[in-house]
Amino acid sequence: PADTAEYALRLGDDSLILAQRLGWWISRAPELEEDIALSNIALDLIGHARSFLTYAGTAWDKSEDDLAYWRGEGDYRSAHIVEQENGDFARTIARQLVVSFYQFELYTAMLASKDETLAAIAAKAVKEVDYHRDHSAQWVLRLSLGTEESRTRMIRALELVWPYVGELFQDDDLVRSLDGTAVLPSTLRAAFDEKIAAVLAEAELQVPDVQSAPGGGRQGLHSEYLGPLLAEMQVLAREHPGASW
Amino acid sequence: PADTAEYALRLGDDSLILAQRLGWWISRAPELEEDIALSNIALDLIGHARSFLTYAGTAWDKSEDDLAYWRGEGDYRSAHIVEQENGDFARTIARQLVVSFYQFELYTAMLASKDETLAAIAAKAVKEVDYHRDHSAQWVLRLSLGTEESRTRMIRALELVWPYVGELFQDDDLVRSLDGTAVLPSTLRAAFDEKIAAVLAEAELQVPDVQSAPGGGRQGLHSEYLGPLLAEMQVLAREHPGASW
């Protein structure tokens, strides 16, 4: 039904927008191994996005591409954190740390969804996201314990990303109404906090002491970064309405 | 006639694309005075672009906005140098140095155009571009003779920009056919070289020893940077066909 589709949109949009951000790094990473690692993650995320959007589209008779290319900013349901700019490598890693630890808890919980499609997508995604967790955690260690410069950058990066963590764990009427189908974001917070705390402790870092931004992405209220991102992502498809590729 | 309009498009597109690039700096400049200076220059350039595009449009019954927002990449006539990314402040200044010294010679010569509209636009533009010359030359001095870091950056910036200088001075059939109306770009090169040499000499810099790129912008063959720039510039206008603003 449409409610489940709306929920699937949120999941798909997070992955799609983050993949779009990560795509920029390919050919620009600090070393070849990272060109490969970041494109791997981006590819996994595109895969998840396609599954979720395809599923969402069944409710409205729309294809994954209809949803990806023909929705305006206000119809996107991504969280602000995935919309954030890449910044330097540390900032990309900080963003990745948050999102992959969040998604790991999310998909783990979703394995028990009574919606079989969601559970099946989660089953595949959770394994991949587990690797993403490892990738970002390893880099947090390297950067925070590497050189003085990298540590300074890592600390700064976490501060810049942290205001957007809270939104990921906000419940609303939609998820509450999808009892047993959707995962209540608030229920993931404790496990997220605990595991993140462990990574940060090993990296000799503190959880950043910064204020939260209120979010709003799930209701179509986005950061100022999403508009230009969509302009670039959708430009070619929109120049050729009805074309197939 | 259409030939003169086509020529005016080239002039307008150079200014428009460069203004679009400079617009990014507003609110991000190294100091408030530069937010103001760079937006001044961008405003002048938008003004020139509007005059040239309005004039060009009379040949095809199109408005300045029809031309700015509804032409695709292949119909743009800008030179590659104005399409180049902003990079750091030094690179923006290096690009500005080249374009403003080129435009100064161009508009000076255009004062004698037998096309009265072009001559009139040039008469206004040349005074403003003279200020742009001064602004960029002053910064080249400050950066090259300032600190070691700024000098290194300035040298690198000039190297990055210089491959795109040659295209500005290429003649082609269109300008040759517009005898007395258009300015033959090749005739401007000597004066450009001489004045640039003087600036660089005062800055204790060499003319960069780098290879030229072949250009092609006047024929609609653009750098890889133009597509994404237009995607962002045109996105809103294209979402509302026929709307007025």
Added chain:
Amino acid sequence: QAGQAAFDAIIAEDSRIEPRDWMPEGYRKTLVRQISQHAHSEIVGMQPEANWITRAPSLKRKAILMAKVQDEAGHGLYLYSAAETLGTPREKMTEDLIAGKARYSSIFNYPTRSWADMGAIGWLVDGAAICNQVPLCRASYGPYGRAMVRVCKEESFHQRQGFEILLELANGTEAQKQMAQDAINRWYAPSLMMFGPPDDNSPNSQQSMKWNIKRFSNDELRQRFVGMIFEQVKVLGLTLPDDQIRFNEETGKWEHGPLDWDEFKEVLAGRGPCNAQRLARRREAHENGAWVREAAAAYAAKQARKTEVA
């Protein structure tokens, strides 16, 4: 002492204090805080509008928007200069801003979601600013008052341009009209809150009024503003998201619906939609520009040495 007496006399005759005049420490501090906060607001306030420069939907609007954001940089400059006459260097004020120690107007912590926001900001935010600032042209501190004269002149120009943007949208396609109404819905309440907390909850206002810095209370200004936009929105054929606005014949004042001061406090406390982003961007621009400012300073020093030698 003599300084205090002279100061009091100037205030009493509603005349102007100049930089070299003696002034109480509290007066100086209040002014530095207020003027630098105003300057910071201009600077941070460039960001929400700069967000649409690259996407402005016509060349004319692009030029107008660039010019407007440029004016804000200019206002920032005058105001920093005015504050500097009180002994605090611009660099110090900038560093306080970057470090998150200084305030700027909370309104700029909201995002600009659509092009119509360029209109709503001009009409409502600049409109509210003008209501606030026109009386400041008569502020007792000379450099501040004079800076405000110039600022106000440009702001009223901006307000008209903002109104024009909305008027064009309101008379445009259905989508444009909706865009305009949506922007007004979002900016209405925050613009009313720009006048600060209700009078019964605004502890510093009294002293500022005694010093002839502030001339009207927060609520007085807010009411005046509501009356103004209530009339203007009719011209647009749009509505304000507040069905309790009315002119109270008895009190002779405009009234409006309740405002969500809890949200205001959230934003003020740093938890608005764009607080983190605005500060990060300002800090990034400042840090990325450090090498440029250093180069300019080094060059100027070398030139000065040359001139000395010659």
Added chain:
Amino acid sequence: QAGQAAFDAIIAEDSRIEPRDWMPEGYRKTLVRQISQHAHSEIVGMQPEANWITRAPSLKRKAILMAKVQDEAGHGLYLYSAAETLGTPREKMTEDLIAGKARYSSIFNYPTRSWADMGAIGWLVDGAAICNQVPLCRASYGPYGRAMVRVCKEESFHQRQGFEILLELANGTEAQKQMAQDAINRWYAPSLMMFGPPDDNSPNSQQSMKWNIKRFSNDELRQRFVGMIFEQVKVLGLTLPDDQIRFNEETGKWEHGPLDWDEFKEVLAGRGPCNAQRLARRREAHENGAWVREAAAAYAAKQARKTEVA
């Protein structure tokens, strides 16, 4: 001496030289130059395609394109490893590339002007690469031959995907069809020139063939390629921009029209449309990543010390 004799024997029986075997200095140098040039080509070759990742017109195509560019990074890695077995560290090769001292395939100095270029590059550029590289799977130097086996397998996958992109466009709207034809028109001649100068003007080829590195001459490979694409373009319902392609029954070879070798030389000399851009981007990525690589190295060293102590 014994080493030379053993080397000659291995070459004579068309068997493989391995890293620890003795080899002539010229052989080693030729291989390092060729392999590192090939590795650089993979790395620089990521850029023209990466240009369309953010704008890919469907999610499926976006994923395929990302995976392809990723494969190229992978190829670069195997090839650098193969070259490292000859005693030149990857860092040195990278630095030569960044400094503009090392070559990469000239084809990547052309811009990707439209989405159809993703098809044309796959079909023509990867197609030409495969023709060049399949014989290299039998190259006398073991690590190189083995790396090429893996590379070729993935390349033929890429070529098929490129062809599919063009097929989809060729069967699409008029605008898509034109886009595809335009891309073929632009990439045809440069892809033919990927095989290198005509045989009568290719001085190093002879020695490489004696060493069993190269197996066929430039012209032989080019002719084979032309024959291949001449047949394939018919499936697309598009044309090659060369009306002189024909199979010569007498010689048993494919023929094609003249190529503009002057343009080729211009690009080779650094005056192609994107030479400056490609190198600048690679250098920028390398320099911007320096602090990350340093951090990783410092961290690894600390970890190693910890392990020692424990």
